[in-house]
Amino acid sequence: MTDAALPLFGGPDDAGEPSVDESFASAYRVSLDEHSWIEHVPGLLRGADAVFEELHALEEWEQRDRWMYTRRVDEPRLTAEFPDLAEAPAVLQTVARALSAHYGVTYDRLWLNLYRDHRDSTGWHGDGATALKRSSIVPVLSLGAARRFLVRPTQGGMSSTWHPLAGDLIVMGGRCQTDWRHCVPKQSAPSGPRISVNFAASSQARPDSPEPATRRATNRFHRDGSMEAGPTW
Ligand SMILES: O=C(O)CCC(=O)C(=O)O
Numbered sequence: 001m002t003d004a005a006l007p008l009f010g011g012p013d014d015a016g017e018p019s020v021d022e023s024f025a026s027a028y029r030v031s032l033d034e035h036s037w038i039e040h041v042p043g044l045l046r047g048a049d050a051v052f053e054e055l056h057a058l059e060e061w062e063q064r065d066r067w068m069y070t071r072r073v074d075e076p077r078l079t080a081e082f083p084d085l086a087e088a089p090a091v092l093q094t095v096a097r098a099l100s101a102h103y104g105v106t107y108d109r110l111w112l113n114l115y116r117d118h119r120d121s122t123g124w125h126g127d128g129a130t131a132l133k134r135s136s137i138v139p140v141l142s143l144g145a146a147r148r149f150l151v152r153p154t155q156g157g158m159s160s161t162w163h164p165l166a167g168d169l170i171v172m173g174g175r176c177q178t179d180w181r182h183c184v185p186k187q188s189a190p191s192g193p194r195i196s197v198n199f200a201a202s203s204q205a206r207p208d209s210p211e212p213a214t215r216r217a218t219n220r221f222h223r224d225g226s227m228e229a230g231p232t233w
C-alpha cells in the first residue's frame with residue numbers, strides 16, 4: 001500500500017463512546033523470528049475519535065530536543081508523559097488495565113507521541129530505556145491519522161510494514177526491543193495529526209538478573225579441624 005492510499009482517519013468504529021474490546025478477538029500475531037513477534041489488534045478501542053480529541057487537547061504536550069552530533073535539535077514530534085498511570089486520562093487507564101489483564105504485564109506508565117502532520121516521525125530505535133528485559137511486551141495504541149509502522153532487524157535487513165488505523169493496537173513482543181528496531185517514518189503524502197500511546201511497565205524496565213555465577217567459597221580450614229567461612233564470589 002502506498003502512503004497516498006492510507007485513509008487519513010481510521011476505521012468505521014471510531015465515532016461514538018470509547019470502549020475497549022476486551023475479547024481481543026481481532027488480534028493476529030506475526031512471528032518475526034523464533035524469539036520475536038508483532039501482534040496487530042484492529043479496532044481494540046472503539047470511539048477512537050473522541051479519545052484523539054481529548055488527548056490532542058492535553059496541556060502536557062511538550063517539544064523535546066536531543067543532541068545531534070554538536071548541537072541540540074528539536075525532536076520531530078511532541079511528547080506527553082505520564083510516569084504515574086493514575087495521573088493519566090481515565091480512558092487510557094482503562095485501556096492500560098485491559099492490556100495488563102490480557103498480556104499479563106502490569107502497565108503502569110505511559111508516554112504519548114503527537115505527529116502533527118506527515119513530516120513528523122520517530123526514527124529507527126528500540127525502547128531500550130523502558131523495556132530492558134531480554135523479553136518484553138510493549139503495546140502501542142494508534143489514534144488519529146493512519147501512519148506506517150515499520151520493523152526491521154537490528155543488524156539491518158528488510159523492513160516489514162504495518163498500517164495501524166485509529167483505535168488499533170500494535171504490540172511488540174519477545175526480543176523486539178533488542179533484536180529488532182521500529183520506526184514511524186515521515187511520509188510524502190499529506191496527513192492529519194496522529195497520536196500514539198505507548199504503554200510501559202516498570203517490571204519490564206528492570207534488566208534480568210544476571211545468571212547466577214558459580215559461587216566458590218573461600219573457606220579456611222584450621223589444623224584443629226575447625227573452619228572459618230570465607231566470602232563467596
Ligand atoms: O508512534 C508509534 O507508533 C511508535 C512510537 C514509538 O515507538 C516510541 O515512542 O517509542
Ligand SMILES: [Fe+2]
Nearest residue numbers: 125126127182
Ligand atoms: Fe518505540
